[in-house]
Amino acid sequence: MTLLRDEGLTAEELAVWRMLQRAQVRVTRHLESDLLVAHDLPLASYDVLMQLAEAPGRRLRMNDLADRVLLSRSGLTRLIDRLQRDGLVSREACAHDARGLFAVLTDLGAARLSEATPTYLRGVKSQFIDLLAPDEIARMRTLLARLAEPS
Amino acid sequence: MTLLRDEGLTAEELAVWRMLQRAQVRVTRHLESDLLVAHDLPLASYDVLMQLAEAPGRRLRMNDLADRVLLSRSGLTRLIDRLQRDGLVSREACAHDARGLFAVLTDLGAARLSEATPTYLRGVKSQFIDLLAPDEIARMRTLLARLAEPS
DSSP states (O other): OHHHHHTTOOHHHHHHHHHHHHHHHHHHHHHHHHHHHHHSOOHHHHHHHHHHHHSGGGEEEHHHHHHHTTOOHHHHHHHHHHHHHTTSEEEEEOTTOOSOEEEEEOHHHHHHHHHHHHHHHHHHHHHTGGGSOHHHHHHHHHHHHHHHSOO | OHHHHHTTOOHHHHHHHHHHHHHHHHHHHHHHHHHHHHHSOOHHHHHHHHHHHHSGGGEEEHHHHHHHTTOOHHHHHHHHHHHHHTTSEEEEOOTTOOSOOEEEEOHHHHHHHHHHHHHHHHHHHHHTGGGSOHHHHHHHHHHHHHHHSOO
8 A cells, every 4th residue: 555655546546457457357258268169269369360451451560460469579479370370361571661571361361350250249249348338338438548549 | 340230239339349458458568568677577477476466375276367367378377487487486286175286476476576566556557547537537447347347
């Protein structure tokens, strides 16, 4: 408690942060388990495929991809190795840019992502959205916008 | 969009979930970077030490520990290997319980955790709490309570 006071935090404030972590852990565990059971696809793989699918040309520099998912640089390298072995992602050098490799979504990767997406969306609905009333979802959005992209 | 409708989600609802992920990624990246620079301690290690410090007898079964942090079982095993090598955690068998090993916080681990905690708390304050007004923190707490431990 003294430590908290020294750093200008109250116990309640720290509790809110830890609730955010717990909420994230709980929902993430459900999604992970659903994706593994139904599609043999870990959530981290799903997230990487989804980030690539939404990027222009279905490709991202490894550094940019690492910024978008919660993986260390070495963890991401191992994951991309695995996805490449499974044919879901390829690595490509950039002709006019020496800043390293791109990870590129393959057609097989896009198909795998499409297969898994209904499972993912059902999990988001049942484990997150369905626990909040419509006005709470709107309030949550306002609060999270401040946290996700602070000005 | 058709997919979303099929699963009963709106685009706004999915966006809120992804904001929660982004907020978590952003804050987590800051904490990770601060802890590495100041204490050469990855955030995952900090989280494990903190979970053990708060458990009765400063010990948790590997399975219970895995439930509390966002790591796969194999990722946790590797991390505990590293922490054990550094003397921050020990492994102990449980005399009257065959359900596997405990991870136990050592005195050195407790000291390392104490050193790093001010950095961690400052990060939580500057990257999370300071971005919200006091009434927003209270509202966030109410919403997250529903998500962290649904009844």
